Amino acid sequence: MRKYLVRLCGAFSEGWRVFCESSHQRAEQDSVEIKYDNSSYIFASWGLDDGQAADLARKAAEQGVTRAQYDLGMMYVMGKGMETDEQQAAVWFRKAAMQGDIDAQYELAQMYDGGRIGVTRDGGEAARWYRKAAEQGHSSAQSGLGYLYRVGHGVEQDDYQAAVWYRKSAEQGNTSGQYHLGIMHFMGWGVEQDDSLAVDWWRKAAEQRDRYATNSLGVMYCLGRGVAKNETQAVIWFKKAADRWDHLAQYNLGLMYEKGLGIAQDYQQALALYHKAARDYGSQIAKYQIGMMYFEGQGVAKDYQQAERWFRRAALVRKGQYRWDDAMYCKWLAQNICLAMNWDNSMEEYRGYAIAHYTLGQMHEEGIGMAQDYGRAVGRYRKAAEQGVASAQYSLGRMYELGRGVEQDNKQATVWYRNAAEQGVVAAQNSLGRMYEKNLGGEKDFQQAAVWYRKAAEQGDAEAQYNLGVKYEGGQGVPQDYKLAYIWFSVAAANGYVNAVKGRDRLAPILPPAVLIEAQELAGKYFEQYQPQW
Numbered sequence: 001m002r003k004y005l006v007r008l009c010g011a012f013s014e015g016w017r018v019f020c021e022s023s024h025q026r027a028e029q030d031s032v033e034i035k036y037d038n039s040s041y042i043f044a045s046w047g048l049d050d051g052q053a054a055d056l057a058r059k060a061a062e063q064g065v066t067r068a069q070y071d072l073g074m075m076y077v078m079g080k081g082m083e084t085d086e087q088q089a090a091v092w093f094r095k096a097a098m099q100g101d102i103d104a105q106y107e108l109a110q111m112y113d114g115g116r117i118g119v120t121r122d123g124g125e126a127a128r129w130y131r132k133a134a135e136q137g138h139s140s141a142q143s144g145l146g147y148l149y150r151v152g153h154g155v156e157q158d159d160y161q162a163a164v165w166y167r168k169s170a171e172q173g174n175t176s177g178q179y180h181l182g183i184m185h186f187m188g189w190g191v192e193q194d195d196s197l198a199v200d201w202w203r204k205a206a207e208q209r210d211r212y213a214t215n216s217l218g219v220m221y222c223l224g225r226g227v228a229k230n231e232t233q234a235v236i237w238f239k240k241a242a243d244r245w246d247h248l249a250q251y252n253l254g255l256m257y258e259k260g261l262g263i264a265q266d267y268q269q270a271l272a273l274y275h276k277a278a279r280d281y282g283s284q285i286a287k288y289q290i291g292m293m294y295f296e297g298q299g300v301a302k303d304y305q306q307a308e309r310w311f312r313r314a315a316l317v318r319k320g321q322y323r324w325d326d327a328m329y330c331k332w333l334a335q336n337i338c339l340a341m342n343w344d345n346s347m348e349e350y351r352g353y354a355i356a357h358y359t360l361g362q363m364h365e366e367g368i369g370m371a372q373d374y375g376r377a378v379g380r381y382r383k384a385a386e387q388g389v390a391s392a393q394y395s396l397g398r399m400y401e402l403g404r405g406v407e408q409d410n411k412q413a414t415v416w417y418r419n420a421a422e423q424g425v426v427a428a429q430n431s432l433g434r435m436y437e438k439n440l441g442g443e444k445d446f447q448q449a450a451v452w453y454r455k456a457a458e459q460g461d462a463e464a465q466y467n468l469g470v471k472y473e474g475g476q477g478v479p480q481d482y483k484l485a486y487i488w489f490s491v492a493a494a495n496g497y498v499n500a501v502k503g504r505d506r507l508a509p510i511l512p513p514a515v516l517i518e519a520q521e522l523a524g525k526y527f528e529q530y531q532p533q534w
Contacts, residue, residue, distance in 0.1 A: 054081025061092060069096035070104040077107075086117040097129060105133040106141040113144065113153070123154025134165060139174035142166070146180060150189070159190030170201060178205035179213045186216075195226030206237070211244035218252060222261070231262030242273070247281035250274075254289065258298070267299025278313075287314035288356045295359075304369020311363075314356035315383070354387035361395060365404075374405030385416060393420035394428040401431070401440075414441030421452060426532075429456035430464040437467075437476075446477030457488065460532030465492035466500040473503065482507050483519045490523035491530060 054075050060068030069092045075081055076089035090111050096104030108119075109129035115121025127148050133141035146165035149158045163184045169177025182201035185194045199220050205213030218237035221230045235256050241249030254273035257266045271293055277286035291310030294303045361380030364373045378399050384392030397416030400409045414435045420428035433452035435441040450471045456464030469488035472481045486507040492500035508516060 050075075050081035052081075061095070064099075066096050066099040066101050066104075069093075069099070070101045070107075073104060073107060086111070090116070090119050097132075102133040102136045102138045102141070105129045106138050106144070109133065109141060109144060113148070123148065125154070127154035134168070137172070139169045139172040139177060142169035142172075143174055143177040143180060146177065150180075150184075159184070161190070163190035170204070173204075173208070175205040175208045175210040175213065178202070178208075179210055179216070182213065182216060195220065197226075199226035206240075209244060211241045211246035211249065214241035214244065215246050215249040215252065218249065222252075222256075231256070233262075235262040245280075247277040247283045247286070250277040250281075251283055251286045251289070254286070258289075258293075267293065271299045284314050284356070287311075288359070291356065291359070304363070308360065308363060308369055311356040311360045315354075315360060315380075354384045354389045354392075357381070357384035357387070358389050358392040358395070361392065365395075365399075374399065376405070378405035385419070388423075390420045390423035390425045390428075393417075393423070394425045394431070397428065397431065410435065410440040411442055421455070424459075426456045426459045426461045426464070429453075429459075430461050430467065433464065433467060446471070448477070450477035457491075458530050460495065460530050462492045462495035462497035462500070465489075465495065465530070466497045466503065469500065469503055473507065482510055483515055486511060486516070486519045487523045487526055490520070491526045494523075494527050495532070 054072070057068050057072045057075060061072045073089045073092035073096065076085045076092065078084070090108065093104045093108040093111070097108045106129070109126045110116070111119045112122045112126035112129065119125075127145065130141045130145040130148065134145045142165045146162045146169065148154050149162035149165065151157065155161075163181065166177050166181040166184060170181045171177075178201045182198040182205070183189075184191050185201065186198035187193070191197075199217065202213040202216045202220070206217050214237055218234045218241060220226050221234035221237060223229065227233075235253065238249045238253040238256060242253050250273045254270040254277070256262050257273065258270035259265065271290065274283075274286040274290045274293070277283035278290060287310050291307045291314060293299050294310060295307035296302070300306075357380045361377045361384065363369055364380060365377035366372065378396065381392045381396040381399065385396045393416045397413045397420065399405055400416065401413035402408070414432065417428045417432040417435060421432045429452045433449045433456065436443065436445045436452065437449035438444075450468065453464045453468040453471060457468045465488050469485045469492060470476075471478050472485035472488065474480065486504060489500045489503035489507065493504050511519060
């Protein structure tokens, strides 16, 4: 959606620029003459109204004057001197494009790319017309062609070609090309990953008031990527982007106010910014954050009913609302800020509408602000889990294992535990290890159990540390090793797992004194190294 709006606005602004630049004023006292010549320029005076201009453009267009055909198309798009009619706009853009007008070629490509009213969406036709204009140096068409290569729409997906065309556009000063080339460098798509170059291109676009690039600079200052970390500078750039009506910047600025990063903590300001992003732009993550403020009682009185209301709003997403670049943009900008602040939301979790389902699931399961309802909890967890929310995947697995709100099914529990475990959810890793150990998911495998216990243990999970100790003591899935068993029992005990104390004390008399001393020293190091990550 973001890309569509940028390019729609780009179409308007580019068309109006060309219209104005191709219009030359010739005043002769109180009389004016409007005409198109063989060079297809429109000569206009301030004395001509939109209706007269449209009539003259139509007459010239019907006589085959290329520029008049393009101008008439733009008049239909903008409703200048006539009712807006994109079907008619497409007709006249096509006529001008067939005669080689690069601006008309670009506008026609836009219509095919977006599936506007005038044409059926057709990636192949969009690519054909973008290419014709791009090869003649049209910077916006170059950026548009780069986009098609990036997403594989109408052409075979090719990051290298995407970067080539974005660069051609960017080097002409096109802000869309600069912004997207910055993304390519940031992500390492088709070019070498380079945060500094990403910052350079975003700065160029930001200096031309591109709101998306401006917000991106704020993110980089917040993360300290490509520039020295500076939260105060991040706030400055977020404010600039927010003033340019970027809803993600408003959300990001709200985060800075909420957490007191780079600016004095102010819950009221944070809430106001979230409301603005939610009200004016329908931001799902802003709606979710408003819900969290009601849930936690930050800036407002704690109110679970209001929290639920906002979570439900955040969870409602219309089919097809997000295009590739909008989803990607939300993901790496907002979510990287989340990580930079050391929150425990994962990259995949922080999509406001998906995690809202997860939070509603928690409220239903625990009866927070509403009647406890396991069935509804499962429904919410499933919606979030299918969107990739790792914590929801774990919760759904747990509901299957316990038979809460759904028929008990260890195989399904194992499936969802694995999905969450592969995303790094510690509890899911430990649970997956247990499923392998106890043959609960249909496959008994001590080696796999030990693998997953280790992953969780090294992230500081005390139960997994104990379970790994048991594996070493019994030689199940790993070579029997009393020393390592003692070490992991000791670490688990230090992290508060009571049963581990018995295991540690059981092994201490078995170990030779020198080995015991070494094991105790290593246990201290492991304890420092493998602290909980939450």
